[in-house]
Amino acid sequence: QVQLQESGPGLVRPSQTLSLTCTVSGDSISSGGYFWSWIRQHPGKGLEWIGYIYHSGSTNYNPSLRSRVTISVDTSKNQFSLKLTSATAADTAVYYCARATITARPRFDHWGQGTLVTVSS
Amino acid sequence: DIQMTQSPSSLSASVGDRVTITCRASQSISDYLNWYQQKPGKAPKLLIYGASTLQSGVPSRFSGSGSGTDFTLTISSLQPEDIAIYYCQQSYSAPPWTFGQGTKVEIK
Numbered sequence: 001q002v003q004l005q006e007s008g009p010g011l012v013r014p015s016q017t018l019s020l021t022c023t024v025s026g027d028s029i030s031s032g033g034y035f036w037s038w039i040r041q042h043p044g045k046g047l048e049w050i051g052y053i054y055h056s057g058s059t060n061y062n063p064s065l066r067s068r069v070t071i072s073v074d075t076s077k078n079q080f081s082l083k084l085t086s087a088t089a090a091d092t093a094v095y096y097c098a099r100a101t102i103t104a105r106p107r108f109d110h111w112g113q114g115t116l117v118t119v120s121s
Numbered sequence: 122d123i124q125m126t127q128s129p130s131s132l133s134a135s136v137g138d139r140v141t142i143t144c145r146a147s148q149s150i151s152d153y154l155n156w157y158q159q160k161p162g163k164a165p166k167l168l169i170y171g172a173s174t175l176q177s178g179v180p181s182r183f184s185g186s187g188s189g190t191d192f193t194l195t196i197s198s199l200q201p202e203d204i205a206i207y208y209c210q211q212s213y214s215a216p217p218w219t220f221g222q223g224t225k226v227e228i229k
Contacts, residue, residue, distance in 0.1 A: 046208065046220055046221070046222050046223050047157075047165065047208055047210075047220040047223075048220070049215075049216075049217050049218040049219065049220070051216070052215075060215055060216050061216060062216055062217040063122075063216055063217060064217070066216075096164055096165075098164075100212075104170070104171055104174075105152065105153050105155070105170050105171035105172075105174075105212060106153070106212035106218075107155040107167055107170035107171075107176075107210075107212060108155070108157070108165070108167060108210070109167050109170075109176065111164035111165060111166075112164065113163075113164055114164050
C-alpha cells in the first residue's frame, strides 16, 4: 500500500524559505507513471495545486507560484521536496504531498496526511 | 486557467436521500474530471476519476457523469459517513490543475 508522509518545520518566519519533504513508501518514485505533487489548503478554504515532478526531474508549477517554487526529487531516498521562497502569512496552509496517477486520466489517488505550516514572526 | 464552479456551496439532506452536486468548467475538459471527498482534519480521498470511473474501494452509491463542461456527482442514498466536503478537479490542462471551491454536505 502506497503511503506518503510530509515532514518539515511547522513554523516559518516571514521572508524565509518554506521547505517540506515527502517520503514515499510502498512504491518507488523511479518506477514512472506518476506525477509527485504538492497541494495546499489555506485554513478553512479550498485546495490549490502547487506543482508536480516526474521521476526524471521534469516539473510543472502553478503560474501563480512559479517564481517562488522549486520541487525536487531524490530517488535514492524515495523522497521529493518543496521549497517556497519569500514566505508570507498568505502561505500559511496545510500542505499535502500526493501521487497523481497519469495513466488514463490523471488523478490524485494517494495523499499524505498533510502538515500545517504557519508563517509568522 | 480553467475555472471550476461547484453548486451548491452547501446542502442539507436526510439519510437515504439522493444527493446531486454539480461542477461546471469554464471551458471544455472532455472527461478529465475527478471528484474527491474530504472529512474534517483529513486529506482528500479520490472517489471518481475520468468523470465516471469509480475508484477502487469506493462504495457504489457514489457515481459520476458528464462530459465537456458540465459534470455531476451523485450519492444515491446518503449515509451518515458521507458528511464531508466534496471537490471536483480538472486534470485536462496543466498548469495549473484546478479544483472547485467545494460543496459541504450535511445531514438534516
